[in-house]
Amino acid sequence: MKNLVEGLNEEQCAAVRASLTGSILVLAGAGCGKTTVLTRRIGWLCSNGFDPEHVCALTFTRKAADEMRERVSGIELMKECERRPFIATFHSFALFILREKIDEVENFVRLGYSAAPTLQTEKERLKLISEIVAKGDREILGVDLIGLESLITRCTVFPEKINAFSGENQLIIRKVLHQFTYEKRRRGVWDFEDLTADVIELFKLDFSVLERYQKKFRYFLVDEFQDTNPVQIAFLRQLLLPSTGLFAVGDDDQAIYGFRGADVRPTLEFTTIFNNAGIVKLQTNYRSSLQILHAANSIFKKKPQAYRKILRSGLSNKSSKGVPPKWLHFENQTQMADFLIGEAQKQVGSLKINIHQCAVLFRINRSLEWVSQYYAQQGFTTEETPALVTIHGSKGLEYPVVFLCDLEESVFPNYRPPGKKVRKGRIVGKILDYFIGGKAPAVCDWDEEQRLFYVGVTRAKQVLYMITVRNKFVYGRKRKFERSRFRKLF
DNA sequence: CGGTAGAAAGTTTTT
DNA sequence: CTTTCTACCG
Numbered sequence: 001m002k003n004l005v006e007g008l009n010e011e012q013c014a015a016v017r018a019s020l021t022g023s024i025l026v027l028a029g030a031g032c033g034k035t036t037v038l039t040r041r042i043g044w045l046c047s048n049g050f051d052p053e054h055v056c057a058l059t060f061t062r063k064a065a066d067e068m069r070e071r072v073s074g075i076e077l078m079k080e081c082e083r084r085p086f087i088a089t090f091h092s093f094a095l096f097i098l099r100e101k102i103d104e105v106e107n108f109v110r111l112g113y114s115a116a117p118t119l120q121t122e123k124e125r126l127k128l129i130s131e132i133v134a135k136g137d138r139e140i141l142g143v144d145l146i147g148l149e150s151l152i153t154r155c156t157v158f159p160e161k162i163n164a165f166s167g168e169n170q171l172i173i174r175k176v177l178h179q180f181t182y183e184k185r186r187r188g189v190w191d192f193e194d195l196t197a198d199v200i201e202l203f204k205l206d207f208s209v210l211e212r213y214q215k216k217f218r219y220f221l222v223d224e225f226q227d228t229n230p231v232q233i234a235f236l237r238q239l240l241l242p243s244t245g246l247f248a249v250g251d252d253d254q255a256i257y258g259f260r261g262a263d264v265r266p267t268l269e270f271t272t273i274f275n276n277a278g279i280v281k282l283q284t285n286y287r288s289s290l291q292i293l294h295a296a297n298s299i300f301k302k303k304p305q306a307y308r309k310i311l312r313s314g315l316s317n318k319s320s321k322g323v324p325p326k327w328l329h330f331e332n333q334t335q336m337a338d339f340l341i342g343e344a345q346k347q348v349g350s351l352k353i354n355i356h357q358c359a360v361l362f363r364i365n366r367s368l369e370w371v372s373q374y375y376a377q378q379g380f381t382t383e384e385t386p387a388l389v390t391i392h393g394s395k396g397l398e399y400p401v402v403f404l405c406d407l408e409e410s411v412f413p414n415y416r417p418p419g420k421k422v423r424k425g426r427i428v429g430k431i432l433d434y435f436i437g438g439k440a441p442a443v444c445d446w447d448e449e450q451r452l453f454y455v456g457v458t459r460a461k462q463v464l465y466m467i468t469v470r471n472k473f474v475y476g477r478k479r480k481f482e483r484s485r486f487r488k489l490f
Numbered sequence: 491c492g493g494t495a496g497a498a499a500g501t502t503t504t505t
Numbered sequence: 506c507t508t509t510c511t512a513c514c515g
Contacts, residue, residue, distance in 0.1 A: 061504060091505040119505085145510085192505045227504095259502060364501055392502050414501055452502080475500065476506030 003076060004043045008036070009314060015280040016040045020048055022276030023246040025225070025267065029309045030296070030458035031287030031398065034249050038223060039071040041247055042085055045219055047077055055085035057221040058093060058236075064223055064396075065089050086217070090232050094195035098202070102209060110205055111198055115188040125149070125191055132179045152180065156193055157229045157261035193261075196231045203238050214241050225250030229261040233273075246274055252307055253300060256392060256452050258445065268307065284314035287398050289322020292460050298490040299454045311458075325457070325464035327407075327487060332471045333367075337374045340403055344386040347401045347463060358386035359399040361456050363412035365390060367405060370473070391456045402460035404453075407468045408481035413449035453486050 005013045015037045018024045028034035038057070046052050059065045069087045072078055088096070098108045099116070108117055120128070129152065130145055155162050155173060162173055184194065203210035217239060222228065225248035228236075240246060248270070255264040271277040285293055293311045300308060313320075330336040344358040362368040368388050375385050387399070406412040457464065468483045 089505065095505095195505080257503075260504080366500085390502065411501095416501070448502090473506085 004040050011282050016044050023274035025270040025279045026249040028282040029311045031285040032282035043075040052083040052085045054218040056217040057087045059223040094199045097199050112185045117188045117190040120189040196235050219245040221247045226255040226264050226267045227257050227262045233266050258448050283309050285311040286314045289320050291322040291324050295325050295490050296457050327466045329468040337371050353400050356387050358401040360386050360388050360403045361391050363406035394459050400461045401463040403465045404456045405467045407484040409484050416443045
């Protein structure tokens with residue numbers, strides 16, 4: 001029992017040993033050891049009388065689930081025990097429930113599916129949508145196929161959003177959603193987002209199924225809680241009896257998946273939503289130099305006290321004050337790409353690291369692809385270049401050396417073209433001018449961009465460069481860019 | 491109805 | 506620039 005908190009700091013201990021009843025939210029700053037806390041908490045539960053099979057831990061990616069499973073198995077206490085906690089992604093947990101057979105009837109049959117559903121690919125989904133919806137409907141809604149697809153996603157995840165549309169639009173959306181659901185059931189196909197939604201339906205349809213799971217799982221743990229969508233929260237809340245425990249780990253500062261339906265509100269309003277709730281903050285960082293932590297801390301200065309985290313260093317080697325993060329600007333992408341590879345090689349020598357431990361982070365894939373193709377043309381193999389990755393893709397990872405790119409206003413923070421307007425039944429085209437600060441007011445989710453910036457900065461352990469390119473080719477045209485407003489943060 | 495020219499648009503992504 | 510969508514013609 002003692003070794004479960006061995007080597008942990010005070011905050012981490014408090015989290016692992018928090019009350020066994022009620023709900024706990026662990027607000028874990030970047031690099032503060034959240035996975036360790038999560039896995040040790042599972043060990044703590046089991047050493048305090050919980051049967052491992054009554055414990056359910058949910059994550060978002062298979063990789064995270066696999067890692068957690070492995071780390072839990074590594075705990076001494078668990079090795080003596082045959083029984084294992086249930087560790088899965090939200091999706092595979094839902095799929096597991098749907099495929100289960102109760103009283104000789106498969107659960108999905110209860111929902112009206114004609115055959116065991118198969119998962120639909122993105123392409124199949126778009127095809128089905130285009131088959132259902134008439135072109136006229138799309139024009140009235142003022143969206144293209146992709147726009148409609150994301151509209152459907154959002155309305156499935158936030159059903160109350162449908163009410164926000166005006167009469168005619170609302171009617172169309174309801175019709176499309178209804179048709180879409182009907183067709184999927186008839187054909188026996190699932191979208192990923194159907195999995196959770198269908199389980200909720202199933203639980204409503206047959207309360208005894210829900211009851212079985214409520215009794216089976218007496219404790220839930222959720223990783224990356226800030227990335228949950230409202231459907232997942234509803235699913236979780238159904239499963240929680242007043243006596244069921246909940247241990248949620250997340251970071252509202254790293255919520256970067258709003259665009260796919262994630263909603264930070266349950267994290268921010270945790271104590272009002274969940275039973276008997278407490279909050280523990282993890283603010284001791286074991287990843288970055290003091291200089292990098294200082295930069296990271298200056299991003300959310302204006303946040304309300306209750307949720308503000310100040311990262312302090314937990315590294316014993318205090319000489320690792322590090323070097324100040326550097327802002328650089330280049331005239332064009334070629335100059336930048338040449339610098340990146342040269343500087344990465346230099347750092348490989350001085351820090352005694354592998355070149356893949358140097359990461360070039362991009363806001364958009366197009367920039368990443370440009371650099372990647374440039375290196376190919378220069379004859380470099382991927383073995384010889386730094387890791388090229390989007391900021392979204394870098395979440396959860398860390399690198400001794402980080403080059404944070406795309407720091408031009410409109411690229412990062414990213415502007416989207418203003419929404420399309422319908423005039424005389426026709427869609428008015430979007431205007432490209434927003435890229436060069438033209439007249440069309442661009443849309444920017446500043447808060448989410450800021451969190452993305454925070455994620456980018458906190459990937460760096462020792463060396464951080466922030467890079468602006470003045471002239472870039474965008475859609476085949478050379479354009480001038482201003483330095484990003486992030487420059488003003490520190 | 492299908493083929494095609496010309497217009498329009500163009501983040502971030504896991505399951 | 507490239508990909509996707511639309512309008513129009515045969």
